[in-house]
Amino acid sequence: MELNARTPEGPIEKSWDKHRFDLKLVNPANKRKYKILVVGSGLAGGAAAASLAELGYEVECFAYQDSPRRAHSIAAQGGINAAKNYHNDGDSIFRLFYDTVKGGDFRAREANVYRLAQVSVNIIDQCVSQGVPFAREYGGLLDNRSFGGAQVSRTFYARGQTGQQLLLGAYQALERQIGLGKVKMHSRHEMQELIVVDGVAKGIVTRDMVTGEIRSHLADAVCLATGGYGNTMYLATYAKGCNGTAIWRAYKKGAAFANPCFTQIHPTCIPVTGDHQSKLTLMSESLRNDGRIWVPKRKEDCGKPPSQIPEEDRDYYLERKYPSFGNLAPRDVSSRAAKQVCDEGRGVGPTGLGVYLDFEDAINRLGAKKIEEKYGNLFEMYERITDENPYKTPMRIFPATHYTMGGLWVDYNLMSTVPGLFVLGEANFSDHGANRLGASALMQGLADGYFVIPYTIGGYLAGVKPGTRITEDHPAVKDAMAAVQNKVDRLFAIGGKQTPTHFHRELGKVMWENCGMGRNEAGLKKALEVIPQIREQFWQDLALPGSGNELNQSLELAGRVADFLEIGELMCRDALERRESCGGHFREEWQTEEGEALRDDENFCHVAAWEYTGDGNAPKRHIEPLKFENVHLATRSYK
Amino acid sequence: MSVAEQSIVGAEDRSPGFLDSSVGRKVVMAITGVVLFGFVTVHMLGNLTSYMGAEAMNHYAEFLHTMIHGMGIWVFRAVMLTAVALHSWAALSLTLSNRAARPVGYRAQQRQAATWASRTMRWSGVILGIFIIFHLLHLTTGSVHPSFIKGDAYHNFVTGFQVPAVAAFYILAQLCLGLHMWHGVWSFTQTLGLVHPRYNGLRRNFATVLTILVVGVNISYPVAVLTGFIH
Amino acid sequence: MEKHLNLTLQVWRQKDGKSEGSFVDYPAKHISTEMSFLEMLDVVNEDLIRKGEDPIAFDHDCREGICGTCSMVINGRPHGPKERTTTCQLHMRSFSDGDTITIEPWRAKPFPVLKDLIVDRGAFDRIIAAGGFISAPTGCGQDANALPVPKQNADLAMDAAACIGCGACVAACPNASAMLFVSAKVSHLALLPQGQPERYSRVRDMVAQMDSEEFGTCTNHGECEAACPKGITMENIARMNRDFIKSSLTFRPEIASGGAG
């Protein structure tokens, strides 16, 4: 397997412009002769489908939700970065690039990140022209805030609903194309298989989630924009339907899976209350701008109501350990710090897995009214879920799985190792390295969808002869359809006793314990033993009601869990092989005396991309070395 | 094609016929409703002449019948008839669409905001319609009046209400009018888009005051006759 | 404080769009007050699956009140008894031990039931496709600050844009009218300068599509506003009516003219 990143040579400031010029163009009259499948209608998929249709390609778009507007991107709260420097505070494309590379702990490809920072500017222009109601100042100009550990104000936001508003912008553009007949939308369709002919992606197989019909869709190129696979952990901030199925099928058809172990744990989520918990809810990180994080200094105080713990008995551990960033330390750093104090037995709340996020000082300083203006909806949400009033008693928060930086390996053109298969948004591995800075996933999704794929896919299609699409009677199509049907049949044939969720929960526990915030060799090895066992039980003891020819949510879930049970294993394997700590990947064996992540640039300054070699065989690890010519390798320090 | 697949009619098929559209029909209802309420309010004021005695009322009635050389009343009748017809048509057609829009109802439905008045608009409207027909036969043509004297509005008015059943029906109709008006006056401002946060509070109050005034005064007529205050 | 409840659920079960449906009773035992309503249904469903029965199908995704997927009428109120709260954010502490809870799908002709509590809301997407957008092809944007927007308008637009497209307004409306949903999108775009060029054609096209989907009409009951989890107000409906009237009064049919060659 060859990992040719196709990064342009020359000065980084020019490389995207030059590359765009070098890409071949498709003749406008020919564009409608090419069909492109876009799987996913989130920021990446929605933006791509709309933009490609505007260019004149024939587009079909797929989503498992009932409407493209409900893709998981809708849940993003905080904001989106762009190097507009509207606040004259020293921001620039280079600074956004620099921060992102450094934030990713030097495990991302420089050229990609630079391009991301470059087009971030166009994204905001695009969204505003679509009518995204970003927050404004009294003069009518756009407002920004500083977010997720950035030292400049470059985050654009729309109340606490930035993802929703950006997605609605893309959705509206997509619906416009649907109305014009340029995009055919298939909602409630789940991609189950990739069709590959002679190593080239030629289509997909989907299951209609209402009728159960299994059908092939054939095209000249396929774009996967199916989001992250973080639900492998069971409890996560992801929507319940988020899955790794699409990318996992692609992996099994030859697309390399890069850095699967790079997951982000978000520090400010509402803690788990019990076994019934089905997902975790994120509280926007913006809360950390005014909230102070603490736990009692002594274990014995943990049971006491917070108001009875005097100031001198509180440990504001982030402020103590990272005086210059304090409560705004990056996500991985502050998540780990929370885990550490809980491991020491100083966690709060009924489960002992929680730390306080306290607004008392901010309320005293700014007044409750100001705090309500800034965070009212978040406070309301917290109260709705926990029945506690955060104006009176500190919030309790705990880290939770939130984002996967890993994903299918793509080159500079967003093409995977399978020609014709492009991967966009969270589903690829490209721009965040080992840790994602706040407000940059939205940026990446839209950059990929609006401003990268429309150019790069042309470069590919220009080399594909129009009219060379395969037809439904091609053996590869039949095989792929049969594979999907077989899997459904196999699942129904088990006839066991346990629900799909049961296995998912079991997997989640193993993942969280061994491949979560802190990882070590023993734990990962244990997980690699236990996961196959759970998988075996799954295939022996799964209970599945109903049939495949109807709307069957248990079947949907079972299919996804079956894939998570395999993805989890690859994540652990990758974590085991990466013998260093970087960003969100913290190997306990590699830490400084102060407990900070210790990178090993000599041996691991690379992307690890895994190649599937058949069921039962160990996957093969390939390497794409990373070069840092513009931002020099340095140890991240947030002291 | 599965239900999940979408397609919509082409833009050119979307004909913007005002009266075909739901909002258009609503606007018709609102405008005709305003005309009707406007009349009812003026009518209520005009009938105050009954408190000033036979001469005043008859004089007023004569004025109505002779204004603009006798044309006025016909113009007025034409407007009223059209308004009632359009209003009833719009009400019927919208009611039918609304019924059709929910073929299967709920087992349990808890109302939060809808008022009794808003939910009974059709019924209060229908009773009003019946009342109008009766009222015309009663006081305009005299067909159902026991001792109708053409041209003597005051006499017709007094003797008409001396029949208790008739007076009772009038009162009932006025209560329906009240329900219809209380929701209708507020509702037409909404339908015609006459809202603004600064004045929104006033809309309800305006509807309430106007309703109480019109209905109160109207009810006072049969009551005044029955109690012998007017005779 | 966590408590446990025993409840009886009366749930609408319907195999698919073609079958007749009916209410079926299910006990829900030992339900923690810390659970969300959907987690309570998860528990009931896990039991059903283990017993080999068909679990209750219901739509959900984000489970944090933003995607607009969850959709059920709980004791006669869309999204249940708590104001401004979607079903997924409703917690069991809103109920008491021994309660009987009736659970039904959204009921409206344009929202046909697909299974149990799941309905097809594709009509909403088609309404958006008919005009609920600003035609701004990718790459045409001028600098984002080139067009200042008064903060008040931006805020009002955001209020309207907060609609999650859940359909509770339709479910709650005695006429099954979609006016609140449609007016929210019309208002969002009409309040912004970018939305002006298509302002009047947009409202006409969207209303036309809404009508052809056979939603009911608004008679200003206000149930929609009371049920809306995102606080969308009826002021939007009035704003839309105003635009619609203006649009109809000033509508100029397009004259087909040949290309300029």
Ligand SMILES: Cc1cc2nc3c(=O)[nH]c(=O)nc-3n(C[C@H](O)[C@H](O)[C@H](O)COP(=O)(O)OP(=O)(O)OC[C@H]3O[C@@H](n4cnc5c(N)ncnc54)[C@H](O)[C@@H]3O)c2cc1C
């Ligand atoms: C709670 C939360 C808050 C966040 N806040 C922020 C923030 O403030 N700023 C920021 O930058 N980022 C934030 N993120 C991250 C960011 O929202 C996501 O990474 C990003 O939106 C992903 O977009 P996407 O288009 O790649 O995928 P998604 O939006 O997840 O879309 C996936 C699409 O693929 C479809 N799909 C998936 N699987 C299949 C299949 N098998 N078949 C067919 N279709 C399929 C889905 O239907 C969906 O349409 C947040 C994430 C979460 C969870």
Ligand code: HEM
């Ligand atoms: C002929 C019999 C009538 C019927 C069947 C009828 C029916 C209705 C109905 C169903 C509505 C809709 C409710 C709503 O939109 O809120 C309505 C509204 C209204 N009606 Fe009537 N009505 C009748 C007579 C009248 C009369 C006599 C008046 C005035 C005196 C009147 C004034 C109004 C007004 C102002 C509205 C509000 C319009 C709006 O909200 O836009 N109606 N009517």
Ligand code: HEM
């Ligand atoms: C108790 C209250 C009312 C009284 C005492 C009353 C009295 C009268 C009288 C005396 C006339 C006859 C005038 C004439 O022919 O010279 C009349 C006519 C009329 N009234 Fe009323 N009225 C009342 C309520 C209403 C209401 C509520 C409506 C409408 C909803 C209404 C509609 C009319 C109409 C349409 C005419 C006919 C005018 C014409 O064309 O000649 N009235 N009314």
Ligand code: SF4
């Ligand atoms: S207006 Fe409110 S109730 Fe209606 S779809 Fe939007 S959010 Fe849901």
Ligand code: F3S
């Ligand atoms: S409840 Fe229905 S009648 Fe109008 S105000 Fe709301 S749409």
Ligand code: FES
């Ligand atoms: S599941 Fe997303 S709003 Fe309820």
